[in-house]
Amino acid sequence: xxxxxxxxxxxxxxxxxxxxxxxxxxxxxxxxxxxxxxxxxxxxxxxxxxxxxxxxxxxxxxxxxxxxxxxxxxxxxxxxxxxxxxxxxxxxxxxxxxxxxxxxxxxxxxxxxxxxxxxxxxxxxxxxxxxxxxxxxxxxxxxxxxxxxxxxxxxxxxxxxxxxxxxxxxxxxxxxxxxxxxxxxxxxxxxxxxxxxxxxxxxxxxxxxxxxxxxxxxxxxxxxxxxxxxxxxxxxxxxxxxxxxxxxxxxxxxxxxxxxxxxxxxxxxxxxxxxxxxxxxxxxxxxxxxxxxxxxxxxxxxxxxxxxxxxxxxxxxxxxxxxxxxxxxxxxxxxxxxxxxxxxxxxxxxxxxxxxxxxxxxxxxxxxxxxxxxxxxxxxxxxxxxxxxxxxxxxxxxxxxxxxxxxxxxxxxxxxxxxxxxxxxxxxxxxxxxxxxxxxxxxxxxxxxxxxxxxxxxxxxxxxxxxxxxxxxxxxxxxxxxxxxxxxxxxxxxxxxxxxxxxxxxxxxxxxxxxxxxxxxxxxxxxxxxxxxxxxxxxxxxxxxxxxxxxxxxxxxxxxxxxxxxxxxxxxxxxxxxxxxxxxxxxxxxxxxxxxxxxxxxxxxxxxxxxxxxxxxxxxxxxxxxxxxxxxxxxxxxxxxxxxxxxxxxxxxxxxxxxxxxxxxxxxxxxxxxxxxxxxxxxxxxxxxxxxxxxxxxxxxxxxxxxxxxxxxxxxxxxxxxxxxxxxxxxxxxxxxxxxxxxxxxxxxxxxxxxxxxxxxxxxxxxxxxx
Numbered sequence: 073x074x075x076x077x078x079x080x081x082x083x084x085x086x087x088x089x090x091x092x093x094x095x096x097x098x099x100x101x102x103x104x105x106x107x108x109x110x111x112x113x114x115x116x117x118x119x120x121x122x123x124x125x126x127x128x129x130x131x132x133x134x135x136x137x138x139x140x141x142x143x144x145x146x147x148x149x150x151x152x153x154x155x156x157x158x159x160x161x162x163x164x165x166x167x168x169x170x171x172x173x174x175x176x177x178x179x180x181x182x183x184x185x186x187x188x189x190x191x192x193x194x195x196x197x198x199x200x201x202x203x204x205x206x207x208x209x210x211x212x213x214x215x216x217x218x219x220x221x222x223x224x225x226x227x228x229x230x231x232x233x234x235x236x237x238x239x240x241x242x243x244x245x246x247x248x249x250x251x252x253x254x255x256x257x258x259x260x261x262x263x264x265x266x267x268x269x270x271x272x273x274x275x276x277x278x279x280x281x282x283x284x285x286x287x288x289x290x291x292x293x294x295x296x297x298x299x300x301x302x303x304x305x306x307x308x309x310x311x312x313x314x315x316x317x318x319x320x321x322x323x324x325x326x327x328x329x330x331x332x333x334x335x336x337x338x339x340x341x342x343x344x345x346x347x348x349x350x351x352x353x354x355x356x357x358x359x360x361x362x363x364x365x366x367x368x369x370x371x372x373x374x375x376x377x378x379x380x381x382x383x384x385x386x387x388x389x390x391x392x393x394x395x396x397x398x399x400x401x402x403x404x405x406x407x408x409x410x411x412x413x414x415x416x417x418x419x420x421x422x423x424x425x426x427x428x429x430x431x432x433x434x435x436x437x438x439x440x441x442x443x444x445x446x447x448x449x450x451x452x453x454x455x456x457x458x459x460x461x462x463x464x465x466x467x468x469x470x471x472x473x474x475x476x477x478x479x480x481x482x483x484x485x486x487x488x489x490x491x492x493x494x495x496x497x498x499x500x501x502x503x504x505x506x507x508x509x510x511x512x513x514x515x516x517x518x519x520x521x522x523x524x525x526x527x528x529x530x531x532x533x534x535x536x537x538x539x540x541x542x543x544x545x546x547x548x549x550x551x552x553x554x555x556x557x558x559x560x561x562x563x564x565x566x567x568x569x570x571x572x573x574x575x576x577x578x579x580x581x582x583x584x585x586x587x588x589x590x591x592x593x594x595x596x597x598x599x600x601x602x603x604x605x606x607x608x609x610x611x612x613x614x615x616x617x618x619x620x621x622x623x624x625x626x627x628x629x630x631x632x633x634x635x636x637x638x639x640x641x642x643x644x645x646x647x648x649x650x651x652x653x654x655x656x657x658x659x660x661x662x663x664x665x666x667x668x669x670x671x672x673x674x675x676x677x678x679x680x681x682x683x684x685x686x687x688x689x690x691x692x693x694x695x696x697x698x699x700x701x702x703x704x705x706x707x708x709x710x711x712x713x714x715x716x717x718x719x720x721x722x723x724x725x726x727x728x729x730x731x732x733x734x735x736x737x738x739x740x741x742x743x744x745x746x747x748x749x750x751x752x753x754x755x756x757x758x759x760x761x762x763x764x765x766x767x768x769x770x771x772x773x774x775x776x777x778x779x780x781x782x783x784x785x786x787x788x789x790x791x792x793x794x795x796x797x798x799x800x801x802x803x804x805x806x807x808x809x810x811x812x813x814x815x816x817x818x819x820x821x822x823x824x825x826x827x828x829x830x831x832x833x834x835x836x837x838x839x840x841x842x843x
Contacts, residue, residue: 080582080589081787084723087575088595089568098322101277101293102354109279110139112340112353113199115189115206116363117181120433120751121213121229124179124188128207132191135205137198139347142190144178147342156308158333161300162439163404163491170230171238173398173436175308175338181210182229182397183433184752185362190339192351215433215751219371219392222430229397229431238399238429243411243486246422248377251386255377259459263451264821265801267369267394267745270440271763272570274324275360276334280341281350287315289341294318295598296331296567297608302600304333305341320598326569327735328439328610329365332401361756365401365438366745369394370410370427370447376455377422382463382470386422387415389451395429396436403437404429409444409541412488412495416452417502417539417689418474423486433751439610441735442794445540446801453536453802454820457809467806468510471537475502478780497539497687498790499780500715506537509691509713512775518695518709523813529697529706532811536799540688542612542791543784547681549603550621552581552629554674558654558667559593560585565606566618567598571793572724573614579720580619580787584626587653603677612688612791615720617680620785625678632674633666640664686782686790690714692733692799696807700815703830705741705808707769714795715777718788722776725792729774732796738764739797740804744823762825815840 092098129141148155157172177186189206193199214227221227222236229236252258279292289311294301298318306313323330336353344351355364372391378384393407407427414425425448460470476483482496510516513535521531551563562581566573574595582589596602597618598609607617633656634645641648641658649657650666657663695709712729719725742762746754755761774796781788805819808829812819815836817829 080579081720083579083721085575085579085589085721087572087724088578089572089574100274100324101279101321104279104292104321104352106279106281106350108349110192110194110347110349110351111196111199112343112351113191113196113203114187114336114359115191115203116185117177117188117210118184119181119210119212120184121215122181122210123213124177124181125209125211127188129189132202132205135202137194138191138202139194140192140343141206142339142343144176147176150346156338158400160399160401160404161297161333162402163408165239165490168239168399168404170233171399171431173335173400175335183435185435187335187339190343192343192347217747217749217751218432219394219430222432236431238395238431239404240426240428241408241411242424242426242489243414244424244489245486248386248388248422248424251422252377252388255385256380257378257463258375259455259462260373260375261455261458261820262371262373263454264371265368265447265450266823267366268440268739268743269361269364269366269745270327270329272325272327272330275355275357276330276336276364277354278336278340279350279352280344282345282348284348289316290319291316291341292319293321294331295320295323295569296326296610298567298598298600299565299606299608301333301337305337308338309341318600320567323569327441328443330569331567332365332438357758358756361761362753363435366396366435367406367437367440367443368447369437372451374451374455376459378459378463380463382460382465382473384418384420384474387420387425389414389425391425391427392430393427394432394434396432396434398436400436402439405439406437406443408488410448412485413445413539413541414448414452415486416449417476417537419476419480434747441732442798445798446736449536449538449798450801450805450822453799454805457534457806468515468535471535472503472506475506475537495541495685498684498782498784500687500689501779502537502689504779505689505713505715505777506691508775508777509535509693509711512713512773513693513709513711515693522810529699530811531695531697532807532809533693533695534803534806534810535691535693536803536806537691538689538795538798540612540791540795540798541685542688542794543616543686544611544613545681545683547679548607548617548621549605549677549679550618550625551603551675551677552622552625554629554633554666554670555593556667556670556673558665558670560587560591561593562595562622563602564595564597564618564622565603565608566614567609569609571614571728572721573597575724576615576720577618577622580622581626584623585630585653586650591653612793616686616785616787616789616791617682619720619787619789620680621678623678623786624680625676628676628678629674632676633669636674637664637669680785682784684784686717686784688714688716688790688792688795690795692803694803694807696804696811698808698811700833703826703833705824705829707737707771710772712774712796713777714792715779716792717778717780717782717790719776719778720789725776726774728793729776729796730772732794733772733800734764734769736797736800737769737804740801740822740824742825744825
């Protein structure tokens with residue numbers, strides 16, 4: 073792919089999505105209003121674990137304005153006595169099927185927030201009021217509120233399984249046990265990352281309409297993976313796939329949680345079909361915190377073995393993840409990544425990391441920006457600083473010494489079992505990004521501040537390295553259309569979730585055709601009516617996979633334009649030239665405008681197929697100041713350097729990177745989904761679940777490089793939507809540890825929120841006094 077000066081690719085084009093959104097012309101799911109629209113509300117269990125004895129809905133059904141109250145009995149009656157389940161979309165295995173979630177609570181409750189009934193009424197307020205009239209009898213059972221209780225097995229969530237461990241997986245390279253036997257240096261530490269959620273600005277919502285004459289669904293509000301959701305809903309409703317249209321609206325953020333299949337994705341269409349009227353459901357913020365996928369929540373005993381010069385010999389870990397009450401949709405993926413990416417960008421010859429997926433009476437987990445990668449990077453980078461201190465080595469030099477050398481790339485990551493899955497990094501100069509980060513950060517000068525008490529605050533710095541696996545396959549599809557006015561329309565299977573997809577795809581389409589970007593009139597994405605098959609936006613794939621499909625479609629459309637013009641001019645297609653995206657020229661000075669040539673729209677479809685991931689990589693450094701009296705952490709400076717292969721748009725990339733860093737900082741220093749001993753969510757409002765505001769972390773500098781394009785796609789691009797968040801936990805924890813070194817505060821457990829950090833400081837000071 074040529075990357076010419078002044079070409080659309082590489083230009084900092086302004087986001088084409090923004091003008092209509094800034095003018096209030098966006099179309100979000102709650103903006104959808106259809107004739108006869110009804111409104112739904114979900115009754116959620118207040119009990120975390122119990123047996124359902126009765127659900128009395130008679131009073132609710134009699135309430136004026138209520139059209140239906142749907143329970144498991146109604147679903148079973150319409151589904152031939154079979155309860156539809158939510159299967160794993162990613163990383164499925166047959167042995168995980170027993171832990172799938174039913175679309176509505178059936179016989180047993182396993183977490184507070186699980187749907188018990190759906191009320192459908194003429195108005196949202198009526199539906200909400202009717203929830204109070206439903207009488208539920210549940211025999212409460214003992215709860216499992218944490219991983220330790222889950223492991224003891226005194227209470228089982230699924231009795232037939234005989235254990236609360238849904239699965240154990242492992243990532244293995246070499247022989248770690250043998251390497252540890254003779255290693256001159258070893259250290260074992262325990263780490264944990266707390267439970268979080270993505271918290272997009274727009275919560276979930278759906279509008280479903282059933283056309284009984286055509287026996288066809290139209291569902292608005294899907295995101296991320298509409299085609300996969302379509303297939304699943306069609307199967308659950310015993311319909312052909314073609315009988316379901318999924319329409320993507322504007323989306324106010326996703327970060328992994330929006331667009332997966334949830335109970336409501338079945339219940340709302342089910343209600344629309346049963347009643348013969350369109351039904352809308354909009355999630356409120358408390359529901360979102362309680363019912364939308366949670367994330368992180370992992371602990372690990374991690375052990376490192378090194379030579380005395382700091383060369384890492386082996387990494388060995390035993391981790392447990394709290395996956396909540398069910399394995400739904402993407403519930404196994406964070407655990408998979410935690411294991412397989414545990415060695416990160418380092419050349420560690422022997423790796424053995426095992427992860428147990430533990431069931432508890434909490435909301436099920438799923439993917440959230442850098443699932444598993446954020447956690448495992450924190451574990452490893454925190455341990456590397458400890459090892460450097462023990463060995464008397466410089467922290468930067470320890471990392472540089474162990475980074476995978478460019479001549480060793482592609483570098484195989486550990487094999488993952490029982491999936492028998494391997495993956496390899498594609499290209500990179502890992503030392504270059506570390507060195508650039510150290511330079512931009514001015515490490516040498518700032519290092520003198522480590523542990524210094526200045527104006528009643530302790531200062532500390534830290535650095536960390538990472539890799540980001542992105543561009544997941546298997547394929548993506550696109551269609552380019554030359555319209556009758558001479559403009560270009562793009563239709564693509566990738567989904568827009570706020571990442572600037574329309575802008576980036578416009579640039580790629582313009583580049584593929586050799587047209588000015590202004591000739592690309594529209595980019596339509598996500599909806600199942602635009603292309604024959606699509607795979608959506610997850611795992612930082614939309615630019616690489618979707619963009620490469622656009623390149624293919626562009627090449628085919630150019631060929632079609634030339635052949636059409638050749639027929640008109642009576643010459644060979646090779647004699648046809650396309651000039652400035654406006655005119656087609658043949659021999660003897662004959663020419664015609666593209667608008668004239670396209671008396672009817674000319675269309676070409678493109679596909680890109682790949683099973684190989686791309687691997688962005690980089691290094692981050694942070695300078696913090698900690699107030700020991702309050703536990704408050706100020707981010708004095710933060711520098712991120714990443715290599716993402718070919719940069720399509722530096723502005724959208726910069727926004728992705730800085731946004732991801734802020735999200736990571738918020739997760740480390742503020743956010744925490746806290747549960748009680750009886751598995752009740754205590755931080756279920758934004759008064760309790762703290763999150764960053766625009767002014768909390770103003771000092772972030774991000775630098776993007778194009779050192780090593782990916783050889784795995786024609787763009788040379790690499791997925792880059794998640795790299796910014798991956799190293800944040802380790803970098804901030806190490807910077808705080810460096811600041812508080814004189815107090816011997818251990819920062820092995822997140823979050824490092826002000827109250828948590830204040831408590832750690834007090835405990836350390838008390839130990840010092842008692843000693």
